[in-house]
Amino acid sequence: MDDIQAVNALVRRCVTGDAAAWQEIVQQYHRRIYNICYRFSGSPDDAADLTQEVFIKMYRTLSTFDTARASLMTWITTVTRNLLVDHFRKGKYDRVTDSLDATPGNQDDGLTLVEKLEDRSAGPEARVRSQETQKLVHEALRKLSPELREAVILRDLQDMDYKDIAIVLKVPEGTVKSRINRGRTELARLLQRNYKQVS
Amino acid sequence: MxxxxxxxxxxxxxxxxxxxxxxxxxxxxxxxxxxxxxxxxxxxxxxxxxxxxxxxxxxGLDEAEPPRNLVHNILAQTIGALPSEHAVVSPRGDGWFDKIKGRLATVFAPVATPRFAMSFGMAFFSITMLLSIAGLHLSDLRRLDLSSKGVTKTYYSTQARVIRYYENIRLVYEIESRVRDLRRVATPEKQQEEPTPKNQPKSDNRQDKDRRNQNYSRDGNQPELAASPAGNEQGMNKVTNQARLRGPQQAPPLSLVGCLNRRTA
Structure with a gap:
């Protein structure tokens, strides 16, 4: 509760024109916004540009932030998501979505993905640490549809709870869960196709 | 299923x-x-x-590392300030200077951006280049005499320059010549009575020109002193008297008389 009050006080100072408060907000949230933009757009340069745009938009509209409706983090994430959607609609980022035609039954050896992953000495989290694997997962994430991509980014990369994600995405909580499940499943199937490359 | x-x-x-x-x-x-x-x-x-x-x-995905200059760019585009690693968050309302500074920073934040600075620079460069092409230099302003005498002098010299330019236009000169010929046809006798500067020495041509130029800006109803031969007071008085006798309606325009005398000479 103290953190919320401190953040709200920071916002109030910022609205009154305190440059130091604004600098503190930028320092505190730029990494998070950059990561959301980077995972959504897939490009570091685009992510940097989008992050700057997000903060410019925030700076102009910070006075509209209502502390009673949502936390600052949720509000910032909403601003970020709206900007990403706008850019996506403008066609700046091409949607590269594969179909979900890859089923577990298509595997050559008849093993499920989990069985394959379990065959490894280390788990997926350990294996994904390598640069090559990181790259493949990142590319697979880009191939998800924007609706699924933003849902899994907010949940699995930003650790937001379903309620806040529902506020950000402006959809019911059930829809959020459904999108997260579908996003995770589709990502696993896309990686399963490239399983040989990953391993 | x-x-x-x-x-x-x-x-x-x-x-x-x-x-x-x-x-x-x-x-x-x-x-x-x-x-x-x-x-x-x-x-x-x-x-x-x-x-x-x-x-x-x-x-398992690692957090992406943002570019080092990202915070710097964000602050430059929003408040136009550079980030300070040791910036101390000062409480609100420390002093009147900080308050004014904060308010001004908020007001000018939209224009205090690199894009605006670039646009302003380009506009300044364009204006400077146009002034240079037009022959206007900012250093000329230092020599500008803004006293009442200086302003009056500048006014009259500019006026004389404009009238001189107007009188020297070929079209105007030709029209005046035609009008003068028509007037001479209409009043041949009076024109013949006017003194002709046939005996004017060649050395006085320059002075004659100068005097004519000085009289370009005068009223057309006044007699043209420069049209008379230099030192010929009698001829000058004749012209003056004729002009007075004709009255304002019959008096030929100053420049016409001058042109007529030049042509006659």
């Missing part, structure tokens, strides 16, 4: 609980029913496995 099995849970319910199940948020009978459904439903079991694997892949 089995929609319901011995556990009593349908696939739709299983899918709805999938997120909580992966998060480990299911407990008690719900968890038992969910696990029982998985044991009997291969499709749901595969779905759970894939979703779990997808979550692990995503969780």
């Amino acid at each position: 089995p929609s319901e099995n011995q556990s009593g849970m349908q696939c739709v319910e299983c899918e709805g609980l999938l997120a909580e199940a992966i998060d480990g948020a299911l407990h008690g009978s719900t968890l038992a029913a969910f696990e029982a459904h998985q044991q009997s439903c291969a499709a749901c079991r595969a779905m759970v496995e894939e979703a779990t694997a997808g979550m692990h892949w995503l969780k």
Whole structure:
């Protein structure tokens, strides 16, 4: 509760024109916004540009932030998501979505993905640490549809709870869960196709 | 596809609980029913496995490192200030200077951006280049005499320059010549009575020109002194008297008389 009050006080100072408060907000949230933009757009340069745009938009509209409706983090994430959607609609980022035609039954050896992953000495989290694997997962994430991509980014990369994600995405909580499940499943199937490359 | 099995849970319910199940948020009978459904439903079991694997892949992604100059660029584009690593967050309302500074920073934030600075620079460069092409230099302003005498002098000199320019236009000169010929035809006798500067020495031509130029700005109804031969007071008086006799309607314009005298000479 103290953190919320401190953040709200920071916002109030910022609205009154305190440059130091604004600098503190930028320092505190730029990494998070950059990561959301980077995972959504897939490009570091685009992510940097989008992050700057997000903060410019925030700076102009910070006075509209209502502390009673949502936390600052949720509000910032909403601003970020709206900007990403706008850019996506403008066609700046091409949607590269594969179909979900890859089923577990298509595997050559008849093993499920989990069985394959379990065959490894280390788990997926350990294996994904390598640069090559990181790259493949990142590319697979880009191939998800924007609706699924933003849902899994907010949940699995930003650790937001379903309620806040529902506020950000402006959809019911059930829809959020459904999108997260579908996003995770589709990502696993896309990686399963490239399983040989990953391993 | 089995929609319901011995556990009593349908696939739709299983899918709805999938997120909580992966998060480990299911407990008690719900968890038992969910696990029982998985044991009997291969499709749901595969779905759970894939979703779990997808979550692990995503969780394994490292946080991307933002560019070093990102914060600097953001602050430059918003408040136009450079980030200070040791910046101390001063409490609001420390002093009147800080308040004014903060308010001004907010007001000028939209224009205090690199883009605006670039536009301003380009505009300044364009204006400077145009002034240079037009022959205007800012250094000329230093020599500008802004006293009352200086302003009056500048006014009259500019006026004389404009009139001189106007009089020297070929078209104006030709029109005046035609008008003068017409007047001479209409009043041949009077024109003949006017003194002709035939005996004017050649050395006085320059002075004559100068005097004519000085009289260009005068009223056309006045007699043109420069039209008379230099030193010929008698001739000058004749012209003056003729002009007075003709009155304002008959008096030829100053420049016409001058041109006539030049032509006659």
